[in-house]
Amino acid sequence: MTPVLDIRGLTKGFTMHHLGQGFAAFDNISFTVNAGEFVLLKGANGAGKSTLLRTLYRSYLPQAGAVLFQSAHGQIDLARAADIDITHLRQTEIGFVTQFLVARPRVSAEVLVAEPLRLAGVAQDEALKTARHWLQTFGVKENLWPAYPTTFSGGEQQKVNLARALIRPHKLLLLDEPTASLDATARAALVQRLSDLKAQGTAMIGVFHHPDDVEHLIDRVIDLTPDIPLQEERQDVAV
């Protein structure tokens, strides 16, 4: 079976012009992820876990290597794909879940959550209905649905963000500490949703501060700490 994602020799560093210097984030990373597989990234702070996720999503530009993704349109190298193709893939096949909501002034929680479906061509009523279902599932109180999340507490914003990010299935899902500071109800809902998506074949790469939250989902652990063998078959999650 061809892996959904085949990362080969991926390298990323940053140049900081005002300091006149650069630094490496990670160097020559290679691994693959199959459909329905959940890969946990581990490593100390600064090992490049989040940087790797952002590079795969192309918020960061890689410096070398290839990221071969099996899209619905055939294989494409995410490291070199045109911006417009990346935009398309983000709307259809590749999702990114963080703990931070990008709220917009005067846009209600339910409209914000429904937006990915609207962009995918789902009719307004249908999209809103699904949005409300997910807001409910993640434990956002009903009276907040038509309110503007700009004023919500951090925890409530995070739930809105999860509902938005997970409202539609993706072929590849990148997870950057989505459980941090979530209450128990929302965490359980998140783990359930991830578990369902995994069963449907979504490939996932995640960074979790407390991996025990997703313990039973993890198939493989990859350690990004330099000078440590990259892959470790999962025996038992000792992170």
Next chain:
Amino acid sequence: MTLTLDPPRIVKTAPLVQVRGVSKSYGRVVALRDVAATVYPGEVLGIVGESGSGKSTLLRMMNLEETPDTGSYTLDLPDVDGNLFALDRFARRMLCATRIGIVYQNPHLGLLMKHSSSGNVAERLLVAGERRFAVLREKAKDALAASEFPLERLDAPPIELSGGMQQRVQLAKAIALEPALLLLDEPTTGLDVSVQALVLDTLKRLQRDRRITMVIVSHDLGVIRTLADRVMVMRRGEVVEAGLADQIFQDPQHAYTQQLVHAKL
């Protein structure tokens, strides 16, 4: 050092807008030097840069208000062919009236300040050949409603309206004929923060519901971040960097872009 990107493989649609090799000098001042820009249908391109970077000049060229010394500009539309800079004045005016909408920072540039708001919008329809009064009024009303203008003020002239309302009239005029391309020159600059949020929300709604292709020029990075899919950074008449909006803000490559992004509050 980064990788060179491939041409599009998945998105097979041709770009709506293609600007190539555009240069323009005013005497010894170089306003634009070999500028290229590509915008795909439904995409929002943000152009940032400080005053004098050439971003507004480029936008005025896309509105065919100015002609460059060299370069070409094409729109991929059924009955629009060739380099638009080569069109005569009449053809330009028709094309601008029917296919391109523009919102200026200064409403005086886009509106007749003492005519009624609905009249301002209807004028656009008149230029395109509509003569039936009832249709004019109805269509003007629809466009004003779409830009969330309070309809009880249809007959108020822009001069009596607030800055935010004036921008809505400009926007209504710009979208009245459902243009293929909407150009926005600092559309929220100078507005109160709360009004700015309303105008941004209206633009976002148009983007989401109508999939209008937009080019927005602003020195306000927050505005660009909210609206743009892709960002082009200009400095001294040249494009120094272009990329996905989140990439430009999170991983700027060029020294000038880094300076610009780090200067944001």
